[in-house]
Structure formats: C-alpha cells, structure tokens
Amino acid sequence: MTSSATPSVPPTAETPSGTAPAETAPVRKPRRRFGLHVLGPLMALVALIVLGAFLNDNFLSAANVQNVLARSAFIGIIAVGMTFVITAGGIDLSVGSMAAFTAAITILAMNALVAPLGVSVLTIALGMGVALLAGLAAGLVNGALVARVRIEPFIVTLGAMGVYRSLTTWLADGGTLSLNYELRTLYRPVYYDGPFGISWPIIVFALVAILGELAMRSAPFGRHCAAIGANEQVARWSAVRVDGTRMATYALLGLLVGVATIMYVPRLGSASGGTGMLWELEAIAAVIIGGTVLKGGFGRVWGAVVGVLILSLIDNILNLASIVSPYLNGAIQGVIVILAVVLQRERKADS
Amino acid sequence: MLRRDMFKAGMGLAVAGALTLGAGAGAALAQDKQVIGVAIPSATHGFMGGLNFHAREAIKRLETTYPSLSFVLATSGDAGKMVNDIEDMVATRDIDALVVLPFESEPLTAPVQAVKAQGIWVTVVDRGLSVPGIEDLYVAGDNTGFGRVAGEYFAENLGEGDNVVVLRGIPTTLDNERVEAFEAAIAGSGINVLDMQHGNWNRDDAFDVMQDFLSKHEDIDAVWAADDDMAVGVLEAINQAGRNDEMWVVGGAGMKEIVKRIMDGDPMLPVNVTYPPAQIATAIELTALGLVSATPVSGRFIIGSQRITPENAEQFYFPDSPF
Numbered sequence: 001m002t003s004s005a006t007p008s009v010p011p012t013a014e015t016p017s018g019t020a021p022a023e024t025a026p027v028r029k030p031r032r033r034f035g036l037h038v039l040g041p042l043m044a045l046v047a048l049i050v051l052g053a054f055l056n057d058n059f060l061s062a063a064n065v066q067n068v069l070a071r072s073a074f075i076g077i078i079a080v081g082m083t084f085v086i087t088a089g090g091i092d093l094s095v096g097s098m099a100a101f102t103a104a105i106t107i108l109a110m111n112a113l114v115a116p117l118g119v120s121v122l123t124i125a126l127g128m129g130v131a132l133l134a135g136l137a138a139g140l141v142n143g144a145l146v147a148r149v150r151i152e153p154f155i156v157t158l159g160a161m162g163v164y165r166s167l168t169t170w171l172a173d174g175g176t177l178s179l180n181y182e183l184r185t186l187y188r189p190v191y192y193d194g195p196f197g198i199s200w201p202i203i204v205f206a207l208v209a210i211l212g213e214l215a216m217r218s219a220p221f222g223r224h225c226a227a228i229g230a231n232e233q234v235a236r237w238s239a240v241r242v243d244g245t246r247m248a249t250y251a252l253l254g255l256l257v258g259v260a261t262i263m264y265v266p267r268l269g270s271a272s273g274g275t276g277m278l279w280e281l282e283a284i285a286a287v288i289i290g291g292t293v294l295k296g297g298f299g300r301v302w303g304a305v306v307g308v309l310i311l312s313l314i315d316n317i318l319n320l321a322s323i324v325s326p327y328l329n330g331a332i333q334g335v336i337v338i339l340a341v342v343l344q345r346e347r348k349a350d351s
Numbered sequence: 352m353l354r355r356d357m358f359k360a361g362m363g364l365a366v367a368g369a370l371t372l373g374a375g376a377g378a379a380l381a382q383d384k385q386v387i388g389v390a391i392p393s394a395t396h397g398f399m400g401g402l403n404f405h406a407r408e409a410i411k412r413l414e415t416t417y418p419s420l421s422f423v424l425a426t427s428g429d430a431g432k433m434v435n436d437i438e439d440m441v442a443t444r445d446i447d448a449l450v451v452l453p454f455e456s457e458p459l460t461a462p463v464q465a466v467k468a469q470g471i472w473v474t475v476v477d478r479g480l481s482v483p484g485i486e487d488l489y490v491a492g493d494n495t496g497f498g499r500v501a502g503e504y505f506a507e508n509l510g511e512g513d514n515v516v517v518l519r520g521i522p523t524t525l526d527n528e529r530v531e532a533f534e535a536a537i538a539g540s541g542i543n544v545l546d547m548q549h550g551n552w553n554r555d556d557a558f559d560v561m562q563d564f565l566s567k568h569e570d571i572d573a574v575w576a577a578d579d580d581m582a583v584g585v586l587e588a589i590n591q592a593g594r595n596d597e598m599w600v601v602g603g604a605g606m607k608e609i610v611k612r613i614m615d616g617d618p619m620l621p622v623n624v625t626y627p628p629a630q631i632a633t634a635i636e637l638t639a640l641g642l643v644s645a646t647p648v649s650g651r652f653i654i655g656s657q658r659i660t661p662e663n664a665e666q667f668y669f670p671d672s673p674f
Contacts, residue, residue, distance in 0.1 A: 056567060063592070064566040071559055174394025174403045175673025176580075178608070192591055268554050268587055272397065275555070319548055319563035327522055327549075 040343040041290055041306045044336070048313045055321040066199060068309075068316050070191070073201035074099070076308040077260040079283040080212040080301055081253030083292050085153075086284070087216070087299030088249045089229035090146060093157040095257050096279035097164035098138050102261040103271035104171045106131040110187075111180050119182040124190075131265070132258040138164070139254015143247035161280070169273035176272040184269040191266040201263040205305075208256065212301040222299070225249060229296025285333075286311055289340040310336065384421040385642050388440035389635060390433055390451045391476075393426040394673075397580045398552070398604055401628030401674025402452070409632035413639050420639055430454040434462045441466055448472035448638050452631065456481045472641065476634045478525075488641070489651045490634040492626045496656035498529035500624045501575055501601050502536025504658065508621075511541030513572040516564045518550035518557050518581045529577060545571065550581045557584030565592045573599050579606030579623070586619065595619060604628070605659060605667050606674055614664040623659040625667060628674055630654050 052059040078095050085092050110127035117123045138160070145156040171177065179187065194200040216222035224245045227235040236242050265271070288294055289310060290303020311333060318329050389410065394400040403426060410422045423444050425436035433454045440446045449466050453459035453475065460480040467473045467485050475486040505515060517533070520526040530547070537544075545568050550557035557576065564571065565588060574589075576582040582602030589595055599619050602609055604626045612620050633654065641648040659667050 058566045061566065064563075067559075067562045067566065071562070169394055169400075172400070173673045174400030176397055176400070268558060268584060270554065270583070272400075272554075273394065274553055277553070315559065316563055319560055320567050322546060329549075 038291070041303055041310065041340060044289075044340070045306050045310055045313070048310060048317065052313060052317045052320065055317065055323070059317070059320060062197075064316070064320075066202070068312050069202045069205070070199050072308050072312040073205035074260040074264050075279055075282050075286065075311075076205045076305060077208050077256050077263070078253070078279060079286045079290075079304040079308050080208050081249075081256035082283045082287050083212065083216065083290075083299045083301050083304045084222070084225050084249045085253050086287055086292050086294060087222075087229050087296055088225040088246055089232065089296030090153040090246065090249060091157065091284070092142060092153065092250065092253055093280045094138070094142060094160035094164060095253065095283060096276040096281075097161045097168065098135065098254065098257050099261055099264065099276035099279055100168040100271055100273070101164035101171075102131050102134045102138070102258055103265050103275055104168045104177050105134045106261055106265055107177045107179050107269075107271055108171065110183055114180050114183060119180070119186055121186070123183060124187050127265075128262045131261045132255060135254045135256070135258025135261065136251060137254070139251040139257070140247070142254065143250030146250060147243040147247040165273065168271065168275065172272050174273070176270045179265065179269040184266070187266040187269070189266070191263060204259065204263060208259065209301060209305045216299055216301045221245070221248070226297055226299060229293075229298070231297075282308075282311060285337045289337060307340070384419055385447045386421050386423060386444055387448045387450060387635070387638055387642065388423045388425070388437070388444065388446040389631075390425045390427065390437050390440070390449065391631060392433070392452060392454050393428045397606060397674045398578075398626075398628055401606075401672050402631050404672050404674065405629040405632045406635065409635040413635065417639060417643050419643060422635075427454060430458040433459060437462055437466060441469065441471070446471060448474065448642055450474040450476065450631075450634050450638050452476040453478045453480060460485070472638065474634050474638045476631055487649045488634070488637060490630055490637065491651075491653055492630055493653050493656045494525050494528040494626075495532040497603060497624055497626050498532030498534075498577075499536045500656050500658050501577070501603065502533040504601060504622050505533075505542060505573060505575065506537050506540040509540065509542050509572055512543065513541075514543045514545050514568065514570050515573045515575060516545050516561075516568065516571055517547040517575045518560055518577055518585065519547055520549065520552045520578060520581075522549060526577075533575060533577075550576070550578075550584065552578045552580055554580050554584040557581035558588050559584075561585040561588035562591070565589065565594065571598050573601070576600055576602045578603050579609045582606075582609060582620070589619075604674075607669055607672060610659060610664050610668045613659055613661055614668060616661050621660075623664075623667075625657045625659060627654060628672075629669075 058064055082092060082095070106127050109130040110123055113123045113126055142156055142160055145151050146153045190200050192199060194203055224235070224240045227238065227240050228242050228245060232242060286307030287304045289307035290305070291300045292298065292303060314333050314336060315329065318324065318332065324332070389406055391402060391406055392399050394403040406424060410424060413420060414422065423440055423446065425440065427433035427436050437449065437451065440449070449471055451459070451463060451473070453463070456478055460482050463473060463475070463480060464482065464485050473486045474488040474490065477491045479489065480486065509515070517530070519530055546564055548560045550560050561584060574585055576585045579602040582600050585600055589598065599621050601622055601624070603624045605623055609620060609623055613623055633652065637648045637652065640646050
C-alpha cells in the first residue's frame with residue numbers, strides 16, 4: 001500500500017521500499033544514497049572509537065567495552081521504540097519517568113511476593129511480568145490519549161512525565177525503594193552475567209535492535225509508521241489503520257521501557273525519584289543523531305543504536321581521558337547532537 | 352525497610368494515601384494559634400527525602416508538645432513555586448514565623464526579605480540567602496567540615512604514594528566548599544588524587560563514573576564518594592570489577608543502609624561523615640521554642656559534621672527514615 005507512494009528508485013539495502021515518499025523523492029541520483037547522512041553517524045562512531053583507543057589503552061579492553069554496551073542498553077532499548085514513535089510523527093517525553101515508575105512497581109511487587117513465594121526464580125519471573133505489564137499499560141494510556149482522544153503527543157507525554165515522576169517519589173516516600181537483599185543476590189546476574197561472558201543487557205539490546213530493524217524495514221508495521229509520519233491523510237486513504245498503528249507505537253515503546261526496567265533493576269537493586277532522569281531526552285537525541293526525521297516519515301533503527309553508542313562513548317571517553325573539564329561534558333554532547341542534525345540538512349541543501 | 356515495602360505493596364495505595372492525608376491534616380489552621388510556615392524543597396532525592404521526613408516528624412512532635420502552635424508545610428519542586436508558596440503562607444495563613452530552606456539563594460532572597468519586612472520571624476536553613484542579615488536564625492550543616500572530616504580520615508589512614516579517586520556532587524558552591532576542604536585536609540600527606548568527576552549525587556551516574564575509573568586506573572587505594580547515594584553506585588561497580596579487597600569507600604550524609612553496614616563492621620566502609628537531613632528539625636524546634644517562650648534563639652547554629660565509626664554508628668542509625 002505505501003509502496004504505491006514510493007518513487008521509482010530501485011529498493012536496495014540503503015533505501016528500503018518502505019521509506020516514506022517525502023524522504024526518498026528527492027533522491028534521484030543513486031550514488032548520493034551513501035552520502036554523509038547515512039555514513040555520518042557511523043563515521044562519528046568510528047572516530048570516537050579511534051579517539052578513545054588513542055587516549056587510553058584500557059578503552060578497548062573487554063571490561064570497558066562490556067561496561068559501555070551494558071550501560072547503553074537501557075536507553076538503547078528505549079530508543080528503538082522511540083524510533084517508531086517519532087517515525088509515525090509522534091514523540092514521547094514520559095519514558096524516563098515511566099522507567100522510574102515501572103522500576104518502583106517492580107521492586108514493590110517482588111518484595112511483596114517474597115512472603116508467599118520466597119526468594120525464588122518464580123518471584124523474579126512474576127516481577128518481570130509486572131514490569132512488562134506496567135510498561136505496556138503506561139504505553140497504552142499514552143497511545144490512547146494521542147490516537148483516540150487526539151491530544152498532542154507532546155502534551156500527553158509531558159503530563160505523563162510529571163505524573164510518573166511524582167508517583168515514583170511518592171511510592172518511595174521521598175527516599176529510595178530497595179529490593180529485598182536475598183532476592184537482589186539472586187536477580188543480580190541478569191545485569192552482570194550472561195552466556196559466553198556477554199552480559200544479558202547487551203544480548204537483549206542486540207535482539208531488540210535486530211527485531212526493530214527488521215520491523216522497520218520489512219514488516220508492514222514499519223512502513224505504516226513511515227506513511228503516517230509522512231502524511232497522515234494519504235496514509236488513511238491508503239487504508240492504513242492510522243489510529244491503531246499510532247497507538248501500537250506507544251504501546252511498543254511502553255513495553256520496551258518494561259524490558260529496559262527488567263535489566264535496570266538488578267544493577268543497583270533500587271529506584272528513587274531520580275531514576276531515569278532525562279532518559280527521554282537522551283533517547284530522542286540518539287534517535288535524531290541516527291538519522292530519523294524528528295517530524296516523522298522516516299526512521300532508521302540501526303541509526304538510533306549508533307546514536308546511543310555515540311552518546312555513551314562520549315561520557316566514557318571523557319571519564320577515561322580527563323581531557324576537558326567535567327563541567328563541559330554536557331556541552332560536548334550537545335554539540336554532537338547539533339552536528340548530527342546539521343549533517344541531516346546537508347542533503348537537503350544538495351538537492 | 353523490608354517491612355515498610357511489603358506493607359505498602361500489600362495494603363496498596365489507599366494506606367499510603369491516608370498517611371499523606373494525615374500529615375497534611377496536621378497543618379490545619381486555627382485562628383487563635385501561632386502559625387509557623389515551613390517551606391522546603393520536595394523530596395526528589397535521598398537527602399531531601401530524609402529532610403522531608405524529619406520536617407514532618409518534628410511538626411508532629413511539636414503540635415503535640417505545644418497545642419498553641421500550628422504549622423503549614425509546603426514542599427516545592429523549584430524556586431518559583433517556593434516563592435509562590437511563601438507568598439500564599441503570608442497572605443492566607445497569617446504566619447508568625449517562617450522556616451525556609453531556600454531552593455536557590457538568589458531567587459529566594461528578595462521574597463524572604465519581604466516576609467521579614469512584615470515583622471515575621473525568619474529562620475533560614477542550610478543554604479544561605481545572598482544578602483546577609485535578613486534571617487533571625489540560621490541553621491546549617493557544615494560543608495567545610497564535611498570535606499575536612501573525610502579528608503582527615505584519608506590523611507590518617509593513607510600515606511605517601513597512595514592513590515584515591517573522588518566523586519563530586521552536582522557542580523555547586525556547596526560541592527566546591529566540600530572538595531576544597533577535603534583537598535586542604537590531605538595536603539602534605541603525599542596522597543595522590545588520581546581523578547575527580549561529577550557523579551551528581553546520583554547512584555547511576557556514580558556507578559558509570561566508578562566503572563570508568565576502574566578501567567582507567569590499575570591502582571586505587573580508596574574512594575571518596577562524598578555522598579551515600581553515590582557510595583552505593585561506587586560499591587556496586589567495585590564489586591562488579593571484583594576489586595573489593597583493594598580499596599575502601601567513604602561516603603557521606605549518613606544514609607541508614609550505609610550506617611548499618613558501618614555498624615556491622617564492613618571492611619569496605621570504614622567510616623562515614625554526617626551532614627544530617629535532621630537539621631530541618633533543629634530549625635523548626637528552635638523556631639517553635641522562640642515563639643512559645645522567652646528563650647533567645649536568634650543567631651547562627653552550625654551543626655558540626657561528625658565522623659561515624661563502627662563504635663558510634665548506632666546513634667546515627669534511623670531505621671524509620673527513608674534516608
């Protein structure tokens with residue numbers, strides 16, 4: 001259906017048939033498909049890795065690589081979901097608070113289950129189920145308010161951000177919710193261990209990213225998101241279920257927040273009002289660095305993954321190298337985000 | 352802690368709601384009473400959570416002790432909201448005294464000055480106003496002492512050539528005062544400070560920073576985490592790297608979980624330094640005392656930062672506080 005709107009560029013690995021008309025239409029010369037806007041984020045990532053390796057010998061050590069990938073996983077998993085929301089022309093500012101709230105609910109549920117079920121794998125499995133359900137429910141509420149009640153997504157999720165943040169602080173009584181100590185010991189390997197020495201968050205992050213990439217490129221869902229983001233009216237006329245798809249993007253993002261929470265809770269075994277602070281902005285920044293168009297119509301899941309890694313690596317390198325004052329860490333990240341968007345504009349100026 | 356969590360999960364939101372209402376209802380107004388307004392930042396992190404807890408406890412206690420007093424408690428998420436809250440207290444609740452922990456010094460100075468100009472007693476807590484002499488009573492923790500007491504422990508227990516790393520808080524003057532005092536206290540001891548980074552008084556940030564410190568430095572003998580939330584993240588990172596035997600950690604502010612571990616003689620947590628969130632209780636108590644009696648309470652009350660050791664930890668352990 002959306003393919004009817006795709007111009008006559010032959011589908012290749014770089015321009016999947018599902019990309020939106022607005023983005024592919026100006027691309028007439030095939031050679032430009034490998035231009036800066038595709039390679040830019042990758043080049044930035046490679047440049048950061050080279051810089052890191054040059055500045056510190058331990059940068060490429062297995063431990064450091066593992067650390068950086070594992071700590072990227074939370075925002076990375078969320079950023080994959082965020083790519084679909086943004087591609088479909090939406091935004092979600094509530095994911096950081098939602099992660100904090102989901103973590104709080106999960107910890108409370110697990111602690112409560114210790115009494116009837118004891119410190120067991122079942123308790124943890126049920127707690128994980130609570131995390132997924134809580135995330136999914138929160139996402140569905142956002143989606144319903146956006147798609148059915150038709151409130152601007154910025155407003156809906158801005159409101160939800162405040163609600164979840166306050167609820168978390170309230171549940172924690174202004175302090176910190178901590179997981180039962182024995183349960184924590186049992187649950188801890190979910191963050192720190194994994195098969196073949198690769199920790200679980202990295203594996204889950206990779207799986208989510210691969211599935212997300214497939215859904216965006218090859219599945220009807222990804223094409224529908226792009227079609228809605230490019231032109232909602234045209235999508236409607238093309239028999240795309242606009243409301244249902246839009247709602248599904250928020251529900252998917254909520255579910256992925258639940259997945260991220262499952263990985264987050266065993267790390268420190270606690271949640272407070274400060275958990276997940278500014279994750280939403282990091283996730284959005286990563287999505288945009290990766291080449292997804294902020295106003296919708298075109299999304300690139302692998303780009304979001306690269307974006308997350310770029311943001312994590314900047315922090316990591318600044319910690320490892322002490323080359324600039326730590327006061328300036330935020331400024332450097334900000335410059336990179338803006339540079340990435342400047343690169344996006346290059347191609348429009350070209351054509 | 353465990354019991355509290357299970358209780359909450361089991362009984363659900365209704366019970367927690369009732370507790371909150373109970374605390375709110377305590378501030379009910381009676382016209383013939385003297386009224387004390389208390390304005391503090393909302394409980395966004397552990398320390399402020401503790402401060403909120405101690406404020407509510409003090410109010411509850413004082414309302415029973417002095418039936419002639421009533422209290423208005425307002426918690427604000429930013430400086431603007433705090434100004435509004437204070438204006439509302441003066442306009443609608445006719446307060447006789449104000450206890451305020453300014454969210455930020457600059458924006459709160461003029462509004463608090465206006466309160467003072469109406470003849471209302473003003474007690475300022477923890478963060479000073481930017482114009483001196485407005486407040487009748489100033490109650491605060493000792494930031495210089497906080498850094499110095501920690502630094503002295505490092506100087507006593509480490510020697511020439513030993514390496515430490517430091518996690519700083521959110522970049523503020525308060526953090527600068529602590530770090531400068533720490534550096535002054537270890538000056539001349541031969542201790543190398545390998546690295547300092549901001550962990551923002553946040554567990555997750557501190558965890559990431561400590562992971563990177565551990566990748567970067569082969570030999571670390573001790574960590575000054577400068578806050579117990581950060582100490583939790585630091586300990587987890589050290590644990591992950593399996594380097595528990597190599598270094599010890601000094602946090603700060605006396606979080607109950609950390610104080611408990613000091614009580615239990617954890618070798619990784621030899622001592623802690625107080626910066627009590629209960630200072631708000633000191634301020635409220637003194638203000639109340641000044642209202643109900645002729646006891647002079649004006650001036651400055653600086654609560655010293657003490658070293659918590661396994662021997663004295665019990666007196667700093669508050670199992671019911673959220674912090």
